[in-house]
Amino acid sequence: MPSKPRNRVGEIYGRLTVVRPSDRRTKGGNAYWWCRCVCGREREVPSDKLSHNTTRRKPVVTACLECSKELQVEGVYAKNDREEAERREQAKRNREQLIGQVPSTWLRMPLTDAHARELGExxxxxxxxxxxxxxxxxxxxxxxxxxxxxxxxxVVTNPHQELI
Ligand SMILES: [Zn+2]
Ligand SMILES: [Zn+2]
Structure with missing residues (x-):
């Protein structure tokens, strides 16, 4: 018999608040808990996924399914924005080194593919x-x-130039 689970009602994990126990058990005998998300939806979560320790490799649950999906999408957008900003910075640095060595019209062009699309070029x-x-x-x-x-x-004449 699995031992009686610790009462976790009222505990908060990210956007979730534990509201009541569930009768469901995992194969390992862990209890499930019904949790309410800040958006109002509920999600049944096994207790081993309810943890404040986010450094361990096991994934933790911190939101209802819908909010988790949104958070994931936001994360991807944030990452893409960061990568694009880095690409543009790198392009600026590369181009500064090329002043006088390439046609000046090139140096007035958009910095990246995404930049060109933004500008309609x-x-x-x-x-x-x-x-x-x-x-x-x-x-x-x-x-x-x-x-x-x-x-x-x-044709770039500066032999010391390192282009990435
Ligand atoms: Zn939610
Ligand atoms: Zn080529």
Whole structure:
């Protein structure tokens, strides 16, 4: 017989408050608890998923199913925004090194694919080399303009320059 579970009613885990025990048990004999989310929905959660210890590898539950999904999506958006901001910063740094070595029109182009889309333009210049070692603008969905034969690759004379 599994031992009687500790009463967890009233405990708070993220957005969830434990409101009442459930008759359900996990295969391991753990109790389930009904929890109410701040949005008002309820979710039945096994006690081993109710933990304040978020550093352990076992996943914990901190919201109802719907809120968990939203939180996940927000997390993905936040990560994408951060990565895009880093790409633009890197492109700016690359381009600063290329002033005077590439056509100035390239340096006025959008910084990244996403930047070009935002501005309704089709070309962008990150100051990076393509797989065939060209240094040239890119077309959104299209790749390197030098590969496409539309512009010659820039020839950069500074041998110390490291382009990422
Ligand atoms: Zn919720
Ligand atoms: Zn190329």
């Amino acid at each position: 089709v070309l962008f210049f990150r100051g990076t080399r393509c797989l065939r070692n060209h240094l040239a603008p890119y077309r959104i969905n299209g790749g390197c303009l030098a590969c496409a034969g539309q512009v010659p690759s820039a």
